[in-house]
Amino acid sequence: MANSERQADEILALQSIFDRTFRLTNENQYEILIEFDLCTSFTIQLDNKISTVQYLPPLSLIINYHDEYPSDHPPSFILSCFYFSKIDLEKLSQKIDNFWFIRGEVCVYDWIELIKQEITNQFIIRTKEVFRNRLQSCSICIDIIPGIDCIRLHRCGQFYCRTCLNHYIRMTLENGKFGENLLCPQDHCKQVLLPTEIKQTIQNEKLYERYERLTLQHGLESMKDIVRCPR
Numbered sequence: 001m002a003n004s005e006r007q008a009d010e011i012l013a014l015q016s017i018f019d020r021t022f023r024l025t026n027e028n029q030y031e032i033l034i035e036f037d038l039c040t041s042f043t044i045q046l047d048n049k050i051s052t053v054q055y056l057p058p059l060s061l062i063i064n065y066h067d068e069y070p071s072d073h074p075p076s077f078i079l080s081c082f083y084f085s086k087i088d089l090e091k092l093s094q095k096i097d098n099f100w101f102i103r104g105e106v107c108v109y110d111w112i113e114l115i116k117q118e119i120t121n122q123f124i125i126r127t128k129e130v131f132r133n134r135l136q137s138c139s140i141c142i143d144i145i146p147g148i149d150c151i152r153l154h155r156c157g158q159f160y161c162r163t164c165l166n167h168y169i170r171m172t173l174e175n176g177k178f179g180e181n182l183l184c185p186q187d188h189c190k191q192v193l194l195p196t197e198i199k200q201t202i203q204n205e206k207l208y209e210r211y212e213r214l215t216l217q218h219g220l221e222s223m224k225d226i227v228r229c230p231r
């Protein structure tokens with residue numbers, strides 16, 4: 001098969017895979033916007049401002065075909081993305097350059113997979129590390145503590161030091177509040193603490209079992225169609 005046919009086939013395939021993020025700019029050149037799946041959101045702190053990241057803007061990959069692709073050489077490409085430094089983009093380009101090219105075989109889809117993988121490994125994990133090592137301030141005692149000793153509530157993003165949150169949970173449990181009534185300590189915050197957050201904070205099996213038992217019991221009582229077994 002001639003190079004031009006293989007190129008046309010690859011364009012058709014990529015067009016059907018990437019659909020609205022694929023754009024043909026001229027007959028030898030196209031742009032693909034590469035999107036990233038963040039399975040969980042994460043928090044970053046920049047200039048004392050804490051933000052939760054749930055979505056990353058796409059990275060742009062421009063591919064330029066030439067007469068010797070795919071028979072002899074890979075196509076040329078340009079990567080651009082505003083939140084990566086020039087060095088990061090150069091490193092990523094180098095990885096693509098070093099990617100094993102098989103003569104006669106198209107490679108753009110594999111490149112995209114490589115880019116996604118690299119970005120998840122490098123950028124996202126590194127950003128999480130930044131959070132863990134940065135200092136955070138507890139919303140109760142206002143102490144400054146390293147991110148790693150801090151608990152960030154998943155539902156509202158509030159930070160607490162383990163000591164304060166532990167104290168709060170124990171007090172609240174003693175006052176007979178559990179399950180859907182165990183809310184984030186922040187005034188006016190109506191978010192419920194997750195069972196995993198409670199477990200991680202109190203680190204006390206017995207107390208946690210009590211919390212689970214009370215929550216279950218309460219849940220069952222609130223279901224009208226359940227009748228207690230008399231035995």
Ligand SMILES: [Zn+2]
Nearest residue numbers: 138141161164
């Ligand atoms: Zn605290």
Ligand SMILES: [Zn+2]
Nearest residue numbers: 156158184189
């Ligand atoms: Zn909250």
